[in-house]
């Protein structure tokens with residue numbers, strides 16, 4: 001009885017996650033601003049062959065591209081608010097379709113309930129959610145030391161981003177937690193130690209085909 005229902009659920013997940021004619025695996029990477037999402041995603045890409053899609057990075061690229069929405073996106077980011085989901089979901093969708101890969105780390109999305117609903121509306125669901133847990137004090141320190149010339153890494157905007165994170169983003173993590181889909185990582189430790197915990201999660205929960213692909217991509221040692 002139990003086994004049958006599990007099989008049906010898995011079957012549904014597999015048939016749901018079709019995008020641009022290919023079956024895709026998706027991991028949401030969530031956590032407060034400065035918790036280390038981007039840093040750890042780079043490590044995961046290197047070790048597990050995922051493609052990293054940062055929603056914030058896609059939005060910043062959209063501003064630079066001179067798109068008609070650029071000025072509006074720029075203002076929202078400077079205020080630490082969240083860009084309307086239809087814009088962000090379109091950028092993510094296009095990037096996934098364009099990519100030759102079939103497994104994606106979606107970093108910094110969904111950041112509110114509207115983002116989450118937009119993803120569901122394109123009939124995709126995450127395999128699991130990686131959540132980086134870190135204190136505001138530590139995140140604030142990291143953001144002020146990030147030095148990437150970002151318009152939103154200043155004290156005033158950082159305060160607003162923390163507010164939005166508490167109010168709008170944490171409920172999304174709680175939603176997935178209620179479905180037992182969240183892998184919570186203590187992100188307050190040094191980068192290498194955090195990655196040890198991340199690796200354990202990916203070794204245990206990575207979809208089988210992802211690990212197989214990784215094996216086939218290994219360079220030969222001759």
Ligand SMILES: Nc1ncnc2c1ncn2[C@@H]1O[C@H](COP(=O)(O)OP(=O)(O)O)[C@@H](O)[C@H]1O
Nearest residue numbers: 033034035036037038039142145146189190191
């Ligand atoms: N575990 C860590 N300990 C100390 N500094 C970190 C750690 N992880 C990331 N950083 C640094 O903190 C800043 C923010 O990290 P980043 O990966 O950009 O976070 P996010 O994408 O969650 O905002 C960067 O300067 C990064 O080098």
Ligand SMILES: Nc1ccn([C@@H]2O[C@H](COP(=O)(O)OP(=O)(O)O)[C@@H](O)[C@H]2O)c(=O)n1
Nearest residue numbers: 033034055056077080081082083108109111
């Ligand atoms: N899903 C998302 C992700 C980011 N953003 C915007 O982009 C900003 C930067 O996002 P980011 O993920 O690059 O920021 P970090 O958490 O990496 O510091 C956010 O503060 C939002 O203003 C958004 O509107 N919607």
Ligand SMILES: [Mg+2]
Nearest residue numbers: 037038054056
């Ligand atoms: Mg980031």
